Structures are given as C-alpha cells and as structure tokens.
Amino acid sequence: MQLKAKLIAASAALILAGGVSAQDLVVRIGHVGPTSGAIAHLGKDNENGARMAIEELNAKGVTIGGRKAKFELLAEDDAADPKQGTAAAQKLIDSKVNGVVGHLNSGTTIPASKLYFDAGIPQISPSATNPRYTRQGYKTAFRLVADDVHLGGTLGRYAVETLKGQRIAVIDDRTAYGQGVADEFEKGVKSKGGSVVAREFTNDKATDFTAILTSIKGKNPDVVFFGGMDAVAGPMLRQMKQLGINAKFMGGDGICSGELPKLAAGTLADGQVICAEAGGVEGEFKASMDKFKADYKKRFGIDVQLYAPYVYDAVNVMVAAMVKAGSADPAKYLPELAKTSGYKGVTGTIAFDEKGDLKNGALTLFTYKGGKREQLAVVR
Incomplete structure (x- = not known):
C-alpha cells in the first residue's frame, strides 16, 4: 500500500510539473517553415502566427470531446530546402503530431505532403501557391490562399x-x-x-x-x-x-x-x-485583421511580414474541426476539416473545395511608395 501511495504521489508531481492534469488532452500541432537561411524573416513570421494561436487557445481553455485540451507547438525549420523539409515532416510524424500547419514554400510543401498523407495527418499550408500541392489526390492537404x-x-x-x-x-x-x-x-x-x-x-x-x-x-x-x-x-x-x-x-x-x-x-x-x-481582406474583416496586426506587434515587438495571419487562421480552423468532431484523432477530425465552410477568420471567410483549396480566394495588389508597401486593390 505504501509503495502504491508513493507511485500515485510521484505521478501527481510529474503531472503538476508539466502543468497538465490527468484529464487534460494533449494536442500537438506541428509547424514547419524556413527559420534559417535567406528568407528566415518570413519563416519566423509564420511560426509567430502559429505560436500566437496556440497561446490564445490555451488561454481560452478549449474542450474537445469533454476534455480540456492543452495545445503544444512543435516547430521545425526546413530552411526552404526540399530535403530538409521531408526530414522535418518525418520528425513531426514520429512525434505523433495531431496536425501540421506548413510548409511555407511550395518546393517544401509538395514533397512533405506525401509523407503526411501516408501517415494520415492533416496538413494546412498557409502560403504554398503551386497548384500541384492540392492536385495530387491527397485528402490530407489543404491551403488557405489562392493558387x-x-x-x-x-x-x-x-x-x-x-x-x-x-x-x-x-x-x-x-x-x-x-x-x-x-x-x-x-x-x-x-x-x-x-x-x-x-x-x-x-x-x-x-x-x-x-x-x-x-x-x-x-x-x-x-x-x-x-x-x-x-x-x-x-x-x-x-x-x-x-x-x-x-x-x-x-x-x-x-x-x-x-x-x-x-x-x-x-x-x-x-x-x-x-x-x-495571395490573400486579402475587405469590408467587415478589415477590423479583425487590424486587431490581429496590433496584437502581433504587442506580442513579438515587430510588424507582420506576410503570412502570419494565415498561419493563425490555419491553426484555429484545424482546432475548430477537432472540437466539432469531438476528437483530436486525425482520422476522426479530418472529415470535419474537409467540410469547413463559413469559418470567420482574420483573413476572411474560410471554406474548402473538394481538392482542399480555399473557395473564392482573394488577391491583394500592392506597390511601394516612400519605402512602404501600399495597397492598390483586392481582387477575386
């Protein structure tokens, strides 16, 4: 009896040390982007978007299937290199992530998508625009921008x-x-x-x-x-x-x-x-995008570079599908993710077509004046 009590006490201490109760559901979201190399500023921007979403979800106390979810971000660097991209993908698969947001580049997203598909893990790219990504027949592949x-x-x-x-x-x-x-x-x-x-x-x-x-x-x-x-x-x-x-x-x-x-x-x-x-907000979504940019700057001390809002939405869309399915098991929430329609994100209304592409995707045209980026128009 004394040994049993000691074991119970030891396991309780471990749970408390990790900030996770025995009833909590640990949900691991993988993110991959180039956080080293020439476009590291864009990769870090994407990773920041994921981190912001994870922190907010944990603060909200989301429940999935009646259990409080504790979200963890597993972030990997692919250096915008296809070989490093597939290695990063395999690492996340081996870590048994519940879903992946990434990669940033089409050249890394496309080869990695085969690995995620084989493992049955849903993948949402916030920025890969090559049409081939969603035309391979992989039901695990989704994107949040126009191609x-x-x-x-x-x-x-x-x-x-x-x-x-x-x-x-x-x-x-x-x-x-x-x-x-x-x-x-x-x-x-x-x-x-x-x-x-x-x-x-x-x-x-x-x-x-x-x-x-x-x-x-x-x-x-x-x-x-x-x-x-x-x-x-x-x-x-x-x-x-x-x-x-x-x-x-x-x-x-x-x-x-x-x-x-x-x-x-x-x-x-x-x-x-x-x-x-590849993206753009109009009308009612301008206020939520402005708030996101202000919150991002407050959290990280820098301005949004490009796709952080799309990463943020990707994480939240993925979790919304888990909540709807009552499970973080990829096989169980994947059908709900595919059916996503009318989701109001900071980047606009999100719905996927049968290929996993964003329906009615917008584009924003920009120019530069006085060293600053200036919007010309949003087109669909």
Whole structure:
C-alpha cells in the first residue's frame, strides 16, 4: 500500500510539473517553415502566427470531446530546402503530431505532403501557391490562399491591361513556386495579347544577375516579372538600376514583403514594383485583421511580414474541426476539416473545395511608395 501511495504521489508531481492534469488532452500541432537561411524573416513570421494561436487557445481553455485540451507547438525549420523539409515532416510524424500547419514554400510543401498523407495527418499550408500541392489526390492537404493559376494569371493580365506592357521579360528562380507563378504569369500575358520578349532563369541563392539582365536590357522591356522570393528580388532590383533598366518590376507574394525596400537598398522608385499577395481582406474583416496586426506587434515587438495571419487562421480552423468532431484523432477530425465552410477568420471567410483549396480566394495588389508597401486593390 505504501509503495502504491508513493507511485500515485510521484505521478501527481510529474503531472503538476508539466502543468497538465490527468484529464487534460494533449494536442500537438506541428509547424514547419524556413527559420534559417535567406528568407528566415518570413519563416519566423509564420511560426509567430502559429505560436500566437496556440497561446490564445490555451488561454481560452478549449474542450474537445469533454476534455480540456492543452495545445503544444512543435516547430521545425526546413530552411526552404526540399530535403530538409521531408526530414522535418518525418520528425513531426514520429512525434505523433495531431496536425501540421506548413510548409511555407511550395518546393517544401509538395514533397512533405506525401509523407503526411501516408501517415494520415492533416496538413494546412498557409502560403504554398503551386497548384500541384492540392492536385495530387491527397485528402490530407489543404491551403488557405489562392493558387498560382489565380495569382500569376491575374498579374499577367494586369501587366497588359493596366500597366499597358508591350514588351515583357520573365525571370524565375527554378523553384516549384517561382517557375510555377512565372508560367502562369506568362499565360496571363499571352491571354491578353501581350508579348513576352525574354524568358530567363536564375536560382534561389543567386546574387549576381548581370548576365541575364544585360541580355534582357537588349530586348528593351517595359515590364520585368520575377518568380521568386524577396531575398533574390532585392539584389536584382539594385542591379537593374545599375544597368539603367527602368522597367516596371512585378512579382508574386514571394517578393511582396515589408523587407523588399531594405533588400533593394533604397533603389525602389515610387510605384515601380507591383506585386500580389495571395490573400486579402475587405469590408467587415478589415477590423479583425487590424486587431490581429496590433496584437502581433504587442506580442513579438515587430510588424507582420506576410503570412502570419494565415498561419493563425490555419491553426484555429484545424482546432475548430477537432472540437466539432469531438476528437483530436486525425482520422476522426479530418472529415470535419474537409467540410469547413463559413469559418470567420482574420483573413476572411474560410471554406474548402473538394481538392482542399480555399473557395473564392482573394488577391491583394500592392506597390511601394516612400519605402512602404501600399495597397492598390483586392481582387477575386
């Protein structure tokens, strides 16, 4: 009896030390993004969005199936590298996470999605835009933003119809994201009778673009589109100025960050850059987005970079499905996640189609003036 009492006391002490009661349901949410490397500022932004959601859920005291849930964030770094991305995915699977929010890049999201599917673990990407992600037939894959068909195509049409681009050059970084969005941009240009006078490529770690920009300069473009990330776009813009290329510069969400003016080292002319973010809020959602941004700055001491609000919504949508199913078991809440419709998040109303894509996804067009990002329009 004395031994039994000691064992009970010891287990009670362990439970108290961890802040978890014997009745609590521990729910592990995995997050993966590049928190090291050239776009670590974007990866950390995403991770912060997840952390904020987890902290708020724990403060609310959410119950799932009649048990109080204790949420834990398991955060992994994929350095925007596909191999590291699949290693991070396997680590989360081995840790028996209940769901995953991530990855940030299409190039890491797509290979990791096969592992999550095989393990039966729901995955919501807050930012991967390559169409292939949700077209592989994996019922575990969801995304909270419009895809490259919408994003690239809209930018391509905008280049011809609004910017009146006559001679358009296209560069991509050969990643799944960069090449994908550039291909869709080119289709959008051609659909409106525009002319693509050059198609060049670089890589996502390059810093010297003299050869390709010199070649492009000879074609006298009025618009240059880059499919890639801000860490490459910044030096490219600097070198365009050095070479006297005065074309408008366009890109997708990868370049559309608050860091771009700094990365371009003050070489941005007002209105020179036009970019689109896969997402956007209008009307009633502006107030909730403004509140999120203020709360984020108060919590982390920095401004939102890009996709933190989408990560925040992804965590909450996942947990809402668990609550509805009365279970955090992936097999049990996955059907409820797939049926998500009319969920009011900070990024808008969330509903998934049969592929796991966001229904009626918005795009926000931006430019830069005085070194600050300025919204032009929200389009659907």
